Amino acid sequence: MAEENVYLPVKKATAFMIDALLKMGVPQADAEIVADVLLASDLVGVRSHGIAHLKMYYDRMKQGLQQPVTRWDIVHETPTTAVVDGGNGMGMVVGHHSMKIAIDKARKMGLGAVAVRNSSHYGIAGYYATMAAREGMVGMSVTNAHPSIAPTFGVEPMLGTNPIAFSAPTDESFPFRFDAATSIAPRGKIEVASRAGEPIPAGWVIRKDGSLVTDSTNLIEEMDDCKAALLPIGGSGELMGGHKGYGLATVVEILSAAFQDGAFLSELHDTDHEGNIHPLRIGHFFLAINIESFLPLERFKKTAGDIVRELRESPKAPGEKRIYSAGEKADAISRRVAAEGIEIPPGLQKNLNALRAELDLTGHDLGF
Amino acid sequence: MAEENVYLPVKKATAFMIDALLKMGVPQADAEIVADVLLASDLVGVRSHGIAHLKMYYDRMKQGLQQPVTRWDIVHETPTTAVVDGGNGMGMVVGHHSMKIAIDKARKMGLGAVAVRNSSHYGIAGYYATMAAREGMVGMSVTNAHPSIAPTFGVEPMLGTNPIAFSAPTDESFPFRFDAATSIAPRGKIEVASRAGEPIPAGWVIRKDGSLVTDSTNLIEEMDDCKAALLPIGGSGELMGGHKGYGLATVVEILSAAFQDGAFLSELHDTDHEGNIHPLRIGHFFLAINIESFLPLERFKKTAGDIVRELRESPKAPGEKRIYSAGEKADAISRRVAAEGIEIPPGLQKNLNALRAELDLTGHDLGF
Numbered sequence: 001m002a003e004e005n006v007y008l009p010v011k012k013a014t015a016f017m018i019d020a021l022l023k024m025g026v027p028q029a030d031a032e033i034v035a036d037v038l039l040a041s042d043l044v045g046v047r048s049h050g051i052a053h054l055k056m057y058y059d060r061m062k063q064g065l066q067q068p069v070t071r072w073d074i075v076h077e078t079p080t081t082a083v084v085d086g087g088n089g090m091g092m093v094v095g096h097h098s099m100k101i102a103i104d105k106a107r108k109m110g111l112g113a114v115a116v117r118n119s120s121h122y123g124i125a126g127y128y129a130t131m132a133a134r135e136g137m138v139g140m141s142v143t144n145a146h147p148s149i150a151p152t153f154g155v156e157p158m159l160g161t162n163p164i165a166f167s168a169p170t171d172e173s174f175p176f177r178f179d180a181a182t183s184i185a186p187r188g189k190i191e192v193a194s195r196a197g198e199p200i201p202a203g204w205v206i207r208k209d210g211s212l213v214t215d216s217t218n219l220i221e222e223m224d225d226c227k228a229a230l231l232p233i234g235g236s237g238e239l240m241g242g243h244k245g246y247g248l249a250t251v252v253e254i255l256s257a258a259f260q261d262g263a264f265l266s267e268l269h270d271t272d273h274e275g276n277i278h279p280l281r282i283g284h285f286f287l288a289i290n291i292e293s294f295l296p297l298e299r300f301k302k303t304a305g306d307i308v309r310e311l312r313e314s315p316k317a318p319g320e321k322r323i324y325s326a327g328e329k330a331d332a333i334s335r336r337v338a339a340e341g342i343e344i345p346p347g348l349q350k351n352l353n354a355l356r357a358e359l360d361l362t363g364h365d366l367g368f
Numbered sequence: 369m370a371e372e373n374v375y376l377p378v379k380k381a382t383a384f385m386i387d388a389l390l391k392m393g394v395p396q397a398d399a400e401i402v403a404d405v406l407l408a409s410d411l412v413g414v415r416s417h418g419i420a421h422l423k424m425y426y427d428r429m430k431q432g433l434q435q436p437v438t439r440w441d442i443v444h445e446t447p448t449t450a451v452v453d454g455g456n457g458m459g460m461v462v463g464h465h466s467m468k469i470a471i472d473k474a475r476k477m478g479l480g481a482v483a484v485r486n487s488s489h490y491g492i493a494g495y496y497a498t499m500a501a502r503e504g505m506v507g508m509s510v511t512n513a514h515p516s517i518a519p520t521f522g523v524e525p526m527l528g529t530n531p532i533a534f535s536a537p538t539d540e541s542f543p544f545r546f547d548a549a550t551s552i553a554p555r556g557k558i559e560v561a562s563r564a565g566e567p568i569p570a571g572w573v574i575r576k577d578g579s580l581v582t583d584s585t586n587l588i589e590e591m592d593d594c595k596a597a598l599l600p601i602g603g604s605g606e607l608m609g610g611h612k613g614y615g616l617a618t619v620v621e622i623l624s625a626a627f628q629d630g631a632f633l634s635e636l637h638d639t640d641h642e643g644n645i646h647p648l649r650i651g652h653f654f655l656a657i658n659i660e661s662f663l664p665l666e667r668f669k670k671t672a673g674d675i676v677r678e679l680r681e682s683p684k685a686p687g688e689k690r691i692y693s694a695g696e697k698a699d700a701i702s703r704r705v706a707a708e709g710i711e712i713p714p715g716l717q718k719n720l721n722a723l724r725a726e727l728d729l730t731g732h733d734l735g736f
Contacts, residue, residue, distance in 0.1 A: 080448060080478035081661040110448035111479040115662050138623075151679045153688040158679055166619045168626065176622060178615040184608055201607055210685040233602050233609045239569055240552055241601045241613075247546040247694040250679065251534045254544060255506075258536065258671040259662040265678050293449040294483055294627040303626040310633050311519045311526055311618065317578040320521040326615040 006349060006368045007341030013051055014039055016356075016364045023359040024058050025068035030093045037092040037123040040130075042342045044179075044330035048188030049124050052348050055355050057090070057121075065270060065279055066090065066120040072097055075117075080109045083260050084116045088279040091122030095141070095284060099128040102288040103135050110293035115259035116284040121145070125165035126179030126330075128286055133167035133175035136297045138289040141165045144256035144282060146268050149183045150229035152238060152246040155208050157229040158265055161186060162252035167327070169297070171305035174334075177327030182249035183230035187223075190230075194219050195347065203235045212236060256283035344368065374717060374736045375709030381419055382407055384724075384732045391727040392426050393436035398461045405460040405491040408498075410710045412547075412698035416556030417492050420716050423723050425458070425489075433638060433647055434458065434488040440465055443485075448477045451628050452484045456647040459490030463509070463652060467496040470656040471503050478661035483627035484652040489513070493533035494547030494698075496654055501535035501543035504665045506657040509533045512624035512650060514636050517551045518597035520606060520614040523576050525597040526633050529554060530620035535695070537665070539673035542702075545695030550617035551598035555591075558598075562587050563715070571603045580604060624651035712736065 014035050021031035034057075042050030060066050070089025074082050082101050086094035098114040105112030122128075125141045132139025145160025161181035168176045185204040193200045193216040205213040207228045213219060222228040232245030257264035263281035272278050291300045308325035316323060337343075344352070349368040356364060382403050389399035402425075410418030428434050438457025442450050450469050454462035466482040473480030490496075493509045500507025513528025529549035536544045553572040561568045561584040573581040575596045581587060590596040600613030625632035631649035640646050659668045676693035684691060705711075712720070717736040724732060 076662065078478045078661045081658075083662050109477065109479075110446045111477075111481055113479055113657060151682060151691050153685055153691045154679075154682045155685045156683045158682050164616075168622050176618070178619050180609075180612040180615060184602065203608060206685070208683070210687070233612050234552070235608060240571060240603060240608075241548075243692075243694075244548040244601050245609075247548060248532075250544070250675065250694060251546050253675055254536050254672050257675065258668045259657075259659070261663055261667045261671060264671065264675050289481060289627075290449075291627070293446045294444065294451050295629055299629045300626045303629060303632065304622050307618065307621050307625065307632050311522075314519060314522045314526050315524045315576070317521055317523045317574070319578070323519050323522045324611075326611075326618060 002349060002368045003346060005346070006344045008051075008344050008366055009341045010039065010338055012364070012366065013042070013342050016361065016366060017051060017054060019361055019364065020054060020058070020355060020359050023361065024061055026090060027069060030070055030090060033096045034090055034092045037096070037127050040127045041124045043334040043337050044124070044126065045333035045337070046124055047343070048186065048191070051342060051344075051352070053123070055351050058355065060120070063277060065277060070094060074101070080105050080111055080113065082114045084114055086116055086119030088118050088120060088281065091120040091282065094119045095122040095128050095286075096131075098284065099131050099139070099141065099286045099288070102286040103132055103137060106132075106137055106288035106290040107135070110290050112288045114286045116286070117260035117262040117281065118279070119282045119284055120280055121282065122284060124179060125163040126167065126177055129165040129167035129179065130175060130177055132288045133169045133177070136169055136291055138168045138291060139166070140287040141284065142252040142255050143284040144253050144264060144268060146270075146280065147266060148187060148223065148230045149232050149246070149249050150206055152232065152243045155206055155210060155229060156226055157223060159249040159253055160268060161230065162249040162256075164248065164252060168304050169291070169301050170308060171298075171301040172308070174327055174331035176304055176308060176325065177330060182232055182245050182252060184233055184235060184245070185230065187220075187230070190216060190219055190223070204231060205229065206231050206236060255285040259285060370717060370736045371714060373714070374712045376419075376712050376734055377709045378407065378411075378706055380732070380734065381410070381710050384729065384734060385419060385422060387729055387732065388422060388426070388723060388727050391729065392429055394458065395437060398438055398458060401464045402458055402460045405464070405495050408495050409492045411702040411705050412492070412494065413701035413705070414492055415711070416554065416559070419710060419720070421491070423719050426723065428488070431645060433645060438462060442469070448473050448479055448481065450482045452482055454484055454487030456486050456488060456649065459488040459650065462487040463490040463496050463654075464499075466652065467499050467507070467509065467654045467656070470654040471500055471505060471507075474500075474505055474656035474658040475503070478658050480656045482654045484654070485628035485630040485649065486647070487650045487652055488648055489650065490652060492547060493531040494535065494545055497533040497535035497547065498543060498545055500656045501537045501545070504537055504659055506536045506659060507534070508655040509652065510620040510623050511652040512621050512632060512636060514638075514648065515634060516555060516591065516598045517600050517614070517617050518574055520600065520611045523574055523578060523597060524594055525591060527617040527621055528636060529598065530617040530624070532616065532620060536672050537659070537669050538676060539666075539669040540676070542695055542699035544672055544676060544693065545698060550600055550613050550620060552601055552603060552613070553598065555588075555598070558584060558587055558591070572599060573597065574599050574604060623653040627653060
């Protein structure tokens with residue numbers, strides 16, 4: 001194990017993830033999907049949701065919180081809509097197939113929407129929205145999650161980080177891609193600060209006493225014990241628009257749960273009210289909009305491209321060199337990671353080495 | 369004219385608005401729609417977009433910026449989608465008919481989406497989303513607008529206040545209703561502060577030099593001259609999630625313009641690059657999702673209701689008495705305004721009296 005960061009080539013990472021998933025009991029085709037979703041996260045620079053999560057999924061499977069074999073099923077269907085039951089399998093497999101159903105319906109009917117019940121953590125929401133953009137469609141995906149965000153004027157973690165992902169093709173080499181938690185900061189950033197012993201900006205997290213936390217020591221534990229909660233985009237109270245972030249997180253909760261008669265809010269803890277562990281029963285919602293049902297695809301792409309270019313070229317604040325459009329940073333990171341490999345810090349090296357030993361995958365040379 | 373606020377009964381306000389619109393040349397059926405949208409705004413407490421806007425629409429019609437007779441037309445259609453041309457008529461008339469088309473399509477096909485070009489200011493976005501909720505559907509509506517918001521790391525007003533509206537029926541007496549500009553503060557709040565000579569919170573508005581404005585003197589003029597801009601939800605920079613608000617505003621711009629080959633960003637000024645006035649050519653996007661295409665409506669309503677109730681009942685921050693869900697405050701205000709009338713401050717009394725005189729509507733006794 002190295003003392004510093006190691007760069008793991010993308011090919012090696014993919015091969016290792018697939019073999020590890022096979023050893024966990026995930027079927028080949030599903031393992032390829034899961035590895036692709038995790039890799040996509042590392043490629044856009046969201047390292048918390050990439051290969052770093054592999055061991056967490058294994059731990060969850062061992063506890064019986066999710067099934068390695070995903071027995072998903074369409075429980076209700078119309079030409080434009082479907083309700084999918086994920087059978088508490090792998091969220092990425094459920095997500096991938098559900099978005100594919102939405103895309104197929106949109107190709108035939110113009111629009112397609114799929115609500116999902118009994119799923120699990122599905123990785124980055126942006127993956128699924130981008131699936132649609134690659135097919136010349138606009139894609140949206142949202143999911144609920146383990147309670148983390150406090151409502152405006154509240155202090156308890158109630159809503160998941162409830163991300164909103166939206167992707168649209170443009171005439172550039174990469175799509176417009178918005179993918180954001182409805183909290184100000186993702187949980188991953190708190191974990192990173194906590195591990196490094198660094199403070200966090202006041203306003204990201206609220207404590208039960210209403211104070212805004214800056215000391216990150218044991219903060220993840222406090223959040224898991226419901227003694228602290230993430231604040232929604234816009235922050236504490238209503239003055240800076242905190243009610244807007246809270247409202248958006250609620251929109252995501254309704255979309256994710258209400259179309260499929262599913263679990264929500266406090267039901268999305270790993271344990272029930274008696275303290276027994278149970279599957280999360282996460283819900284997702286996918287929407288695909290076939291652009292050709294409105295106008296020629298090339299016209300859409302040109303307008304979307306013109307919009308992001310005009311934004312990027314607008315006057316900068318003094319000292320700022322660049323204005324980005326959503327998806328632009330991800331594209332740059334993606335090219336860098338493909339060339340240089342995935343940055344694996346010492347903690348993650350340890351984590352992956354443990355997985356390699358436990359799954360008897362010592363044939364894989366990860367370079368650490 | 370009174371020196372203090374006067375409460376104008378809803379019935380009198382509606383009758384006055386309809387007669388005024390008729391005098392402006394708006395046909396009877398259209399006048400009823402416009403009055404209903406404006407009244408709906410006053411009923412939910414968004415007074416800036418209610419009867420207070422009536423004179424602005426008249427002034428815009430007189431300048432030729434929008435047409436009193438709305439010749440809207442479906443220019444492209446599939447069983448689930450449509451592109452509507454608003455003929456630079458009244459945005460509310462265009463919006464009402466377009467959302468109705470989306471709802472009718474969703475009733476037959478499960479989903480319906482309508483993109484609109486060549487429209488004008490359509491009032492509050494929430495009106496159209498709520499039309500769907502009343503029909504047992506989930507409704508969404510977004511619109512672009514006159515440039516107001518600066519992108520992250522930028523200083524120039526580029527994006528409109530680009531609101532996102534989402535409404536869903538619940539088992540309560542009023543729907544879940546989210547309706548928010550993607551800027552922290554709406555333009556209306558800056559106008560109110562400026563008129564009252566009061567400061568605004570640092571972080572709502574950025575000046576060309578990158579400073580955060582607190583002095584509201586002449587701020588609307590500065591914004592109109594592109595010397596200051598609203599900041600997106602999340603504020604300046606990326607630390608508190610400003611890029612998320614900026615990203616959402618861009619999502620709205622793409623939805624509103626790209627599906628209908630329409631105008632966007634800097635094209636949405638009242639004057640073209642040579643300084644000649646021209647219609648705004650605003651774009652909207654409407655989506656209706658028929659809940660019964662997923663599951664029985666009553667199940668959806670119960671889940672959505674349970675979600676908002678659980679949020680409201682969660683632990684409050686010290687000193688806070690209440691947690692609201694989106695639409696709850698609007699419902700309370702709505703009952704109060706229906707009983708007490710619309711609050712008309714002295715400035716608006718003057719504005720409405722001028723309109724009454726100009727349109728020869730002296731038969732209307734407004735009580736001031």
